[in-house]
Amino acid sequence: MVSAATLLIAAPSSGSGKTTITAALAWHHRRLGRKVRVFKCGPDFLDPQLLGYASGAPVDNLDLWMVGEDLCRQMLADAAQDADVILIEAVMGLFDGEPSAAELSTRLGLPVLAIIDASAMAQTFGALAFGLAHYKSDLPFYGVLANKVAGDRHAQMLQESAKPEHWQGWLGKHEALPERHLGLVLPNEIPDLAQKLDALADALASQPIAALPPVIDYSTSARPALAPLLAGKxxxxxxxxxxxxxxxxxxxxxxxxxxxxxxxxxxxxxxxxxxxxxxxxxxxxxxxxxxxxxxxxxxxxxxxxxxxxxxxxxxxxxxxxxxxxxxxxxxxxxxxxxxxxxxxxxxxxxxxxxxxxxxxxxxxxxxxxxxxxxxxxxxxxxxxxxxxxxxxxxxxxxxxxxxxxxxxxxxxxxxxxxxxxxxxxxx
CATH class of the missing domain: 3.40.50.880 (Class I glutamine amidotransferase (GATase) domain)
Known part of the structure; x- marks a missing residue:
């Protein structure tokens, strides 16, 4: 059995800020000297490149259909062998797709942080957070983070609308990372990426989410060696x-x-x-x-x-x-x-x-x-x-x-x- 602090970072929909906040959290923990591994739900190629830059390690994909549950478990257990923190960015909305990020969470026991774009809402934030937490009774819901918040007073309203045990803080409005037709641009095309991540990590450092997430135990079982079918090739x-x-x-x-x-x-x-x-x-x-x-x-x-x-x-x-x-x-x-x-x-x-x-x-x-x-x-x-x-x-x-x-x-x-x-x- 191996253990690592683990968090699956999800949202009600695409465009809520999952990638940005996952990268910022990876950067935050890495700045504190922790070894971080990040995974991406679904078949994405672009988010993993940014997340790899932020975490300092390659980012593998997790998907119950494409990858399979057994290999998902094995990759997480392998990462937990030497990682202090494992972060997993979900795909689309938390319950979107078949299988969804929520199903991955419930099958593997991964605690869920929901990122909600609060830029155009106030107390409805609490209702949305409550719905995400309770839509599936077996979802291991950890908390909620408000994104694109206008300021302290706006944050106060949002916090008061949410259950106290779910509140993980807020992030103010920030410049979005650049995109093009397939998604985010490549990390080497963002000349000030390190400074952007520093600013985001600084903003999150004073929030509850900056603490280590729950520690999850992973069963270790040796993955069978692959047949040497390409030996000499x-x-x-x-x-x-x-x-x-x-x-x-x-x-x-x-x-x-x-x-x-x-x-x-x-x-x-x-x-x-x-x-x-x-x-x-x-x-x-x-x-x-x-x-x-x-x-x-x-x-x-x-x-x-x-x-x-x-x-x-x-x-x-x-x-x-x-x-x-x-x-x-x-x-x-x-x-x-x-x-x-x-x-x-x-x-x-x-x-x-x-x-x-x-x-x-x-x-x-x-x-x-x-x-x-x-x-x-x-x-x-x-x-x-x-x-x-x-x-x-x-x-x-x-x-x-x-x-x-x-x-x-x-x-x-x-x-x-x-x-x-x-x-x-x-x-």
Missing amino acids: RIAIARDAAFCFIYPANLTCLSEMGAELVFFSPLAHEALPDADALYLPGGYPELHAATLAAHPSIAADLRHWLAADKPVFAECGGMLALCELLTLMDGASHKMWGVLDATATMQKRLSALGMQAFDLGAGELRGHTFHYSTLESTLQPLLHATPCRLGSQGEAIYRQGSLTTSYVHAWMMSNPAASAALFGTTA
């Missing part, structure tokens, strides 16, 4: 500002199966490394299309690679870079690497969002899709992914020679054997 992975949507657990999965991982930056016009397989994750190729299109050697290198029948797995943004043409929101078009018989067009509205799974013959691999582009191709899909929720459309999975590509971002730990198969090795 060298996998090249694109990683830079254009290819930044990489689950830390995916890298862990590949490494634990024995793969040697070698990273390179297409944005820096680095050559395709000498390797046995290639992983092109998602990211923001649309923000760097001209630079990626001008890479002097990668298009030819990829053609030689595919001619040699070396496996390539490309997800979402990685797929866009492989297209013949990428048209941006402003109408400008760029000739991309041209190894995939397809063209992509950026849209001003979200094109798809949701959890999906696919099976290429080695078992079901789970993940999610989230993109603002559309794809046109003469290729016939090998198959379509299966949405987690009925009514959604399954993404096309394409196979062109040794290339496998789709809009679906795979959570590789959901089926390590199926993940190994993407890179040319079967059990």
Whole structure:
């Protein structure tokens, strides 16, 4: 059995300030010399990068469907081995989704802090807090924090409306962290991020929430070792500002199966490394299309690679870079690497969002899709992914020679054997 002070930070809805306050709390505890681990509910790539900056450690995702309850428990227990504080940022509203952050909380016994944007309310704050606390009788509710408060008098009204044992303080109005079409901008694009986090942590330091949250016990049981399906394999992975949507657990999965991982930056016009397989994750190729299109050697290198029948797995943004043409929101078009018989067009509205799974013959691999582009191709899909929720459309999975590509971002730990198969090795 291991223990760590633990808190799941939720809200009635998106946009309430969960990410900002989770990052500020991580920064606060870290400034006090505590070792902090942060997790993010759901399949998000962007919030974890900010939370990783604030906590000083990689941020893994927790989700009862994509990750699975057993692995969620194991990752929390592993984190508790050496962390003083574990913070978990919820997704959307506390009870939104199937499964929701509330269900994760009740199944794993995670105390819940609710963040409420109080900028346009007074005593109704207490009613909303009471509803969140009591909507599910088995929810381990810890408390409530008011966000975007106008000042001391406003805070007093809010506090008086809430149950005393639930009040965890307040945070005044503050500048929002910058966003773009997929969410928050990357931490390295916010030059004064450390100063912003200092200011937020200073504001929270005098509030009740600054104390350590409840200590939770986690059962320790050794996770079975992964089969060495990728032993001796060298996998090249694109990683830079254009290819930044990489689950830390995916890298862990590949490494634990024995793969040697070698990273390179297409944005820096680095050559395709000498390797046995290639992983092109998602990211923001649309923000760097001209630079990626001008890479002097990668298009030819990829053609030689595919001619040699070396496996390539490309997800979402990685797929866009492989297209013949990428048209941006402003109408400008760029000739991309041209190894995939397809063209992509950026849209001003979200094109798809949701959890999906696919099976290429080695078992079901789970993940999610989230993109603002559309794809046109003469290729016939090998198959379509299966949405987690009925009514959604399954993404096309394409196979062109040794290339496998789709809009679906795979959570590789959901089926390590199926993940190994993407890179040319079967059990």
